[in-house]
Amino acid sequence: MRDYKLKPGADWAAPVLDMTRPTNPALKTPGEIFHSNVVRIHSFATLLSNLLVTSMVIEQARARAKHTFNHSMGMSEQDFSDLEIRQDLVAFSADQSRMATDGIPSEEFKQLTNRAYRHVQWCADKANQTAEALDAWLASQVTGIWTAIETLASDLWISALNAHPAILAELRGKTEKGSKSVQLYRLAQFGFDVQGNMGSILASEQNFSRLATIIDAYYAAFSEDADEIIEIIRAKPIYAVSQVRHLIVHSASRFDDEYLRKTKSIDYLPKGSVGDKMALDAESVDAILRPALKQAVSLISAVDKWLTSH
Numbered sequence: 001m002r003d004y005k006l007k008p009g010a011d012w013a014a015p016v017l018d019m020t021r022p023t024n025p026a027l028k029t030p031g032e033i034f035h036s037n038v039v040r041i042h043s044f045a046t047l048l049s050n051l052l053v054t055s056m057v058i059e060q061a062r063a064r065a066k067h068t069f070n071h072s073m074g075m076s077e078q079d080f081s082d083l084e085i086r087q088d089l090v091a092f093s094a095d096q097s098r099m100a101t102d103g104i105p106s107e108e109f110k111q112l113t114n115r116a117y118r119h120v121q122w123c124a125d126k127a128n129q130t131a132e133a134l135d136a137w138l139a140s141q142v143t144g145i146w147t148a149i150e151t152l153a154s155d156l157w158i159s160a161l162n163a164h165p166a167i168l169a170e171l172r173g174k175t176e177k178g179s180k181s182v183q184l185y186r187l188a189q190f191g192f193d194v195q196g197n198m199g200s201i202l203a204s205e206q207n208f209s210r211l212a213t214i215i216d217a218y219y220a221a222f223s224e225d226a227d228e229i230i231e232i233i234r235a236k237p238i239y240a241v242s243q244v245r246h247l248i249v250h251s252a253s254r255f256d257d258e259y260l261r262k263t264k265s266i267d268y269l270p271k272g273s274v275g276d277k278m279a280l281d282a283e284s285v286d287a288i289l290r291p292a293l294k295q296a297v298s299l300i301s302a303v304d305k306w307l308t309s310h
Contacts, residue, residue, distance in 0.1 A: 001125050004134055005281040006117035008110050010045035010141070012289035013038055017103075019297045022304040026163035030155035031300055037148035038293065045141050052116035053109070054092070061088040138280040139248045145289050146245035149238060149296050154208035156303050157217055161199025164307055171202070172223035211242040222306065229302045237291035240266050244278075244288055253278045 016038040022031045065081040073080055095106050105113075124131040161168045207213035215233050222229050232238075240263065247259045255272045263269045268287040270278045 002131070002279060003281065004117075004121055004124060004138075005283045006049075006120060007282055008049065008105055008113035008117075010042050010286075012141075012286045012293065013042040013045075014103075015290065015294040015297050017042070020301070022300055024163070024304050024307045026159045026307065027156065027300065027304055030152060030159050033155060034148060034152040034296065034300070037151060038145070041141060041144040041148065044144070045137075048120065048137065049113045049116050052119065053112045054089070056112055056116060057088050057092045058085050061085040135253070135277075135280065138282070138285050139253060141285055142241065142280070142288060143245050143248055145292065146241050149241065149292065150208055150214070152296055152299070153214045153218075153233070154203065154206075156300065157206070157208070157221060158199035158203050160303055160307060161202060161221060162197060163199075164310060165198040167224055167310065168199075168221045170223075171220040211239060225310070226306060229299065229306060232295055232299045232302055235295055236266060237295045240269055241288055241292040244269060247278060253280075 016035055019031075019035065021035075022028065061084040062081055065077075065084040069077050069080045075083075095109060099105055099109065120130075120134070124134055206217040208217065211233075215230070218226070218230060218233055243259060243263050243266075247253060247255070251259070255274055255276050255278060257274060260271065260274065263271070268284075270280065270284055272278065
């Protein structure tokens with residue numbers, strides 16, 4: 001029997017849900033898009049418990065109504081049951097709204113969610129199809145967050161170069177083998193007006209789909225006073241989520257030599273024998289995503305600080 005270690009909420013999203021927005025106007029949109037992308041994935045991660053808990057609230061109200069109804073109430077048993085359900089759902093909705101504001105789950109919500117997840121765990125133990133669905137649900141959280149980070153890296157780079165073409169758009173840190181030329185059709189797309197468009201124009205020559213090429217793009221543009229920015233991108237947390245995502249997408253979540261070699265020093269990542277399927281659970285997903293999102297928020301702050309100081 002495999003324990004999915006399911007628990008209330010998807011706390012890995014906290015670094016982004018509570019993030020301080022960038023002060024530079026040029027980074028407002030990339031920050032908002034990143035926040036929106038993470039919120040969407042967080043909503044997906046909590047959908048299962050939210051649906052189950054709502055169903056449990058309804059069933060509890062229905063059971064209570066069945067035992068407390070009497071014909072002297074002046075309404076039918078069905079109407080009384082519907083009234084009890086509506087009242088409980090209104091109270092539950094109010095509790096949800098409060099939690100969305102202060103981030104503190106009520107004891108009742110935690111108890112209901114724990115019960116809901118115990119039912120899910122039981123179903124996974126009994127049915128392979130449910131277990132496979134849970135595997136896909138957890139894996140999708142990892143791949144979704146990597147896509148959000150990848151998109152952030154691209155959007156930040158473009159917005160920074162659009163706002164500060166001096167230094168950044170010169171790509172002084174680009175390797176000799178890389179080209180610094182821009183094709184005419186790209187200039188034509190912007191009416192040959194490069195003012196405020198250098199990042200958008202030069203982005204076509206970059207590849208933001210892999211961590212290695214994201215690092216290359218930032219090395220090329222942020223060639224001065226950018227140690228903090230480069231260190232954030234190269235740090236273990238973002239590298240870790242990129243490796244797990246690669247294993248999920250390109251190896252069907254089965255361990256291979258490359259993954260095991262590249263992640264040998266990262267203790268919190270799932271490990272196993274070559275050919276074995278990676279077994280994600282709520283705890284391992286939290287361990288993978290939380291530090292990666294913290295680094296992503298730090299990247300926004302570092303680029304924000306760089307633009308402010310230059």
